């Protein structure tokens with residue numbers, strides 16, 4: 001490997017899903033060892049790894065985060081660096097984010113920060129919402145004690161290299177809700193002797209879809225998307241006794257999301273009772289809202305200088321687990337325009353544009369310059 005672009009392509013060829021990124025962490029270790037970081041922390045929150053570059057003079061600790069994981073999506077691109085792993089590929093650009101931090105590492109290897117410490121954190125399992133919490137809960141993280149944490153996400157549909165910031169919520173809180181309705185199967189010739197969840201399931205799908213417009217959320221973003229459902233089996237002699245409905249609930253604040261969740265739970269229980277069914281609800285992919293601190297956003301503004309910077313009018317609808325870092329430091333996430341002609345994130349033809357790497361490393365280096373000059377309270 002000779003540089004960040006080659007690193008990005010090697011990682012793209014060898015994607016690993018959330019929580020299983022041991023090979024990716026090893027590739028990063030091979031890349032960083034010759035850069036002689038002052039400290040390496042292995043196994044953070046599972047497969048996470050951090051490379052630390054320190055000054056001799058005391059000062060702030062600034063953490064820059066990249067994700068490690070790829071997605072369960074089959075790549076349809078045919079280029080030379082396409083995924084070698086069937087059914088898994090880097091469709092969120094985390095391979096590019098990793099390369100950006102590697103480019104920052106190259107610079108820090110040549111020239112250490114003037115004071116303080118820079119922590120380049122590669123975090124596992126962002127896509128499932130579990131990684132940031134696992135890193136923060138890891139006792140090895142305690143010794144990092146960051147004053148500032150920053151992360152970027154590439155944004156297709158915005159001009160290449162544009163910086164997109166926002167005070168307050170940057171990306172929404174969300175959670176996946178799995179509802180199970182249980183009645184009683186019967187012979188299809190005598191459905192009246194069973195308890196079918198079919199009607200309740202259909203009503204629940206309709207109500208969940210209409211939930212955001214049925215309640216006043218004070219103008220906040222609020223969404224409920226039914227992502228799937230299942231009723232009975234393809235067994236033509238059997239009337240169904242079980243159904244599942246899966247939905248993703250989303251809002252710009254954790255408080256409003258809690259209201260949506262509570263409403264969806266109430267309606268599920270009521271519908272189940274009305275139809276003589278049992279109900280059970282489980283949650284997964286739980287993300288808190290990612291809330292930016294004004295001080296950290298100001299650092300990004302100063303770092304962007306005269307370069308193109310815009311303010312997002314609304315929070316982004318997608319979710320990110322970076323928000324967890326707000327519990328330990330001043331933190332901000334920002335968008336980095338990835339170009340107008342690019343496929344959307346999580347689409348099977350998406351590929352992180354290599355020409356974006358220097359834009360990302362430049363803004364991060366600007367952020368380091370700004371924060372190292374700020375005295376921490």
Ligand SMILES: [Zn+2]
Pocket residue numbers: 091092127345346
């Ligand atoms: Zn993603």
Ligand SMILES: [Zn+2]
Pocket residue numbers: 067092093094153
């Ligand atoms: Zn992502």
